[in-house]
Amino acid sequence: MTAALAVRAGSPWARFTARRLGRLLVSLWVVVTAAFLMLHLIPGDPVRAALGPTASAELVATRRAALGLDQPLWHQYLDYLRGLFTGDFGVSMSSGLPVSQVIGDRLPPTLELAVGAFVLAIVLSVPLGLLFAVLTRGGRRRPAELTFTSASVVVAAIPEFMLAVGLVWVFSVNLGWVPVAGRDGFGSYVLPVVALALGPAAILARIVRVETLAVLRADFVRTARAKRLPTSAVYLRHALPNALTATITLCGLLLGALVAGTVLVENVFAWPGLGSTIVSSILAKDYPVVQGIVLVYGVGVLLVNLVVDIALALIDPRSTIRES
Known part of the structure; x- marks a missing residue:
C-alpha cells in the first residue's frame, strides 16, 4: 500500500x-x-x-x-x-438586495452571450483557418493569402463595442431584421453574439492557419500522403488534431476575454447581464455589487485557465504540462 x-x-x-x-x-x-x-x-x-x-x-x-x-x-x-x-457577498447599497441574488439574476444572460460567442468563434475560425492553410500551402495563391491576412487583422483590430454599434446601424436601424436592444427571443441574441465573436474568430483563424501550415510540413503528414490516404483523412484525422494545441490554449484566454468583453457589448444592446450591471453599479457607487461581480469575473477566468491546462494535458500526454 x-x-x-x-x-x-x-x-x-x-x-x-x-x-x-x-x-x-x-x-x-x-x-x-x-x-x-x-x-x-x-x-x-x-x-x-x-x-x-x-x-x-x-x-x-x-x-x-x-x-x-x-x-x-x-x-x-x-x-x-x-x-x-457561506455564499454571502454582502448587500447592495442601491437596492438593498443581497449581492448574491443580483449576481444570480444577471449571470445567466452574460454566460449565454459569452458561450454563444465562443461557440460561434470556434465554428467560424477552425474551418476557415484550415481551408486557407490548404489553399495557400507552399506559397500558393498569394492573393488569397493576402486577402485573408489583411481581413483578419482588420476585423480583430476593431473593438467589440464599435462592431456592435455598426451591426445595430446596419441590421437593426436600416434593415430592421433584428431587435435594436433587449433580451427577447432568438433574434435579440444574434447581434450581441456576432459582435463578440468576430474579433476572436479572426484571431483564431490566423492561429489555426499558421499551425496547420506547420503541421502540413511534418513527416507524419508526408507519410500519410505516401500511403495514399484520402485527402479528407490527411487533413481532418492527421493534420487538424495536431494543429489545435496552440488553438486550445488561445481559446481559453479568449473565453475569459469574451466574458470581460460583454461589459461594453451589453451596454450597447441594453442586455440585462453582469456587464451592464457593473457599469450601473459603478455609476451609482454601489461598491458591494462591484466587488461581487469583479470576484465572479476573476474566478471565472481562473477556472477557464484550469480547464485549458487539463485539456492540453489530456490531448498531448507528452506535453511538459503533464510531465513537469
Missing part, C-alpha cells in the same frame, strides 16, 4: 494535479483579497459617496455599521472570507 501510494504520488498526473491546484488556490486568494481591498482603496468614504453629500451623519454611520465598515480591517477581512464560504 505504501509503495503504491509513493508511486502514485510520484506520477506525472499527481504532480500536475498538485501544481495546478496549488496555483489555483493561490490565485483565488489573490483575487479575493484584491476584491476585498477594492472597497478600502477608493479615495474618500465609499458610503458617503454612495449616499450622497446631503445624507446625514447618522445615516452614514448606520450604513457603515450595517456593512461592517466600522470594524478593524482584519476583522472585516475575516468576515468577508466567512461570507464568501
Whole structure:
C-alpha cells in the first residue's frame, strides 16, 4: 500500500494535479483579497459617496455599521472570507438586495452571450483557418493569402463595442431584421453574439492557419500522403488534431476575454447581464455589487485557465504540462 501510494504520488498526473491546484488556490486568494481591498482603496468614504453629500451623519454611520465598515480591517477581512464560504457577498447599497441574488439574476444572460460567442468563434475560425492553410500551402495563391491576412487583422483590430454599434446601424436601424436592444427571443441574441465573436474568430483563424501550415510540413503528414490516404483523412484525422494545441490554449484566454468583453457589448444592446450591471453599479457607487461581480469575473477566468491546462494535458500526454 505504501509503495503504491509513493508511486502514485510520484506520477506525472499527481504532480500536475498538485501544481495546478496549488496555483489555483493561490490565485483565488489573490483575487479575493484584491476584491476585498477594492472597497478600502477608493479615495474618500465609499458610503458617503454612495449616499450622497446631503445624507446625514447618522445615516452614514448606520450604513457603515450595517456593512461592517466600522470594524478593524482584519476583522472585516475575516468576515468577508466567512461570507464568501457561506455564499454571502454582502448587500447592495442601491437596492438593498443581497449581492448574491443580483449576481444570480444577471449571470445567466452574460454566460449565454459569452458561450454563444465562443461557440460561434470556434465554428467560424477552425474551418476557415484550415481551408486557407490548404489553399495557400507552399506559397500558393498569394492573393488569397493576402486577402485573408489583411481581413483578419482588420476585423480583430476593431473593438467589440464599435462592431456592435455598426451591426445595430446596419441590421437593426436600416434593415430592421433584428431587435435594436433587449433580451427577447432568438433574434435579440444574434447581434450581441456576432459582435463578440468576430474579433476572436479572426484571431483564431490566423492561429489555426499558421499551425496547420506547420503541421502540413511534418513527416507524419508526408507519410500519410505516401500511403495514399484520402485527402479528407490527411487533413481532418492527421493534420487538424495536431494543429489545435496552440488553438486550445488561445481559446481559453479568449473565453475569459469574451466574458470581460460583454461589459461594453451589453451596454450597447441594453442586455440585462453582469456587464451592464457593473457599469450601473459603478455609476451609482454601489461598491458591494462591484466587488461581487469583479470576484465572479476573476474566478471565472481562473477556472477557464484550469480547464485549458487539463485539456492540453489530456490531448498531448507528452506535453511538459503533464510531465513537469
